Amino acid sequence: MKTLAGLKVGDYVTATGADARGHGVTRTGTLLALPTEVTATRSGARTKGVRVCVGAAGTNVKERSTWTTLFSDSGAVELVKEPEAAWTNSELRAVPGIKTSDPRARIYFGGKGGKRSSEPKEPVTLTEVTYAGEGRYEVRDVDTSEVLLSCALQSQIWWLPAPGEPEGLEGSDLQEQGVTEGKYGTPVHHVRTRELVGYLSSDKFTPIEDVH
Incomplete structure (x- = not known):
């Protein structure tokens, strides 16, 4: 090994x-x-x-x-x-870790996406996405805990993968x-x-x- x-x-x-x-x-x-x-x-x-x-x-x-x-x-x-990371303009459901039993993910958030949005907006913010209940998700600033966006899985956003907090498994x-x-x-x-x-x-x- x-x-x-x-x-x-x-x-x-x-x-x-x-x-x-x-x-x-x-x-x-x-x-x-x-x-x-x-x-x-x-x-x-x-x-x-x-x-x-x-x-x-x-x-x-x-x-x-x-x-x-x-x-x-x-x-x-x-x-x-590692391949060079690229911004993604997609539905929130495309973010890894969102469609799980314990939805939680860290991303760089570039604002709302969609067909009319050509690029992420400044300032880009390191955020944590969590499930808030009743089909809604919160995109929250990691540093200030401010909710930057409350949205659904089908909502379009600009996002870039970000390092998650170190986690261990049981044991x-x-x-x-x-x-x-x-x-x-x-x-x-x-x-x-x-x-x-x-x-x-x-x-x-x-x-x-x-x-x-």
Whole structure:
């Protein structure tokens, strides 16, 4: 397995591993959350692995379409060059993360869109879009919490993907894979400090305090 060392939430990556059904998958996009230890299906059996979430910036990490699971003997995540972002003039429903059970997304907001709008308006604002109830959504300034627009899914807006807040999945958020195979398996390092926190083998995770 290629190392995750040096990668951080918000990086643009290509991840190769298994999807939520255990099928092989390759995803390219933004690293949405810290790597998390999981037990996933592999060849019909439950196996220890590390899950990374990769997708469009702002996508909710609970969306299974972002899940990519890496195992101790297979899988890879590597940093790749991100395509140049472009403004989109579309319905709100096109923003990643909006049409989910927990609608929430971060975007750069350029004002109302539509056929008569040729370009985003200044000033461009970093915003968070959330569901307000009764089919309405609020586009709120991240810095001031001011509601800049209240609209529906079919409303036309100018938007550009923006980095989301770092999120972790349920369970430990300390895991990041190394490449050296030893007695206990692959070294796992703390995502931020790079401190060794344990080892991952094909069937178990061994915390560093249990290593003698």
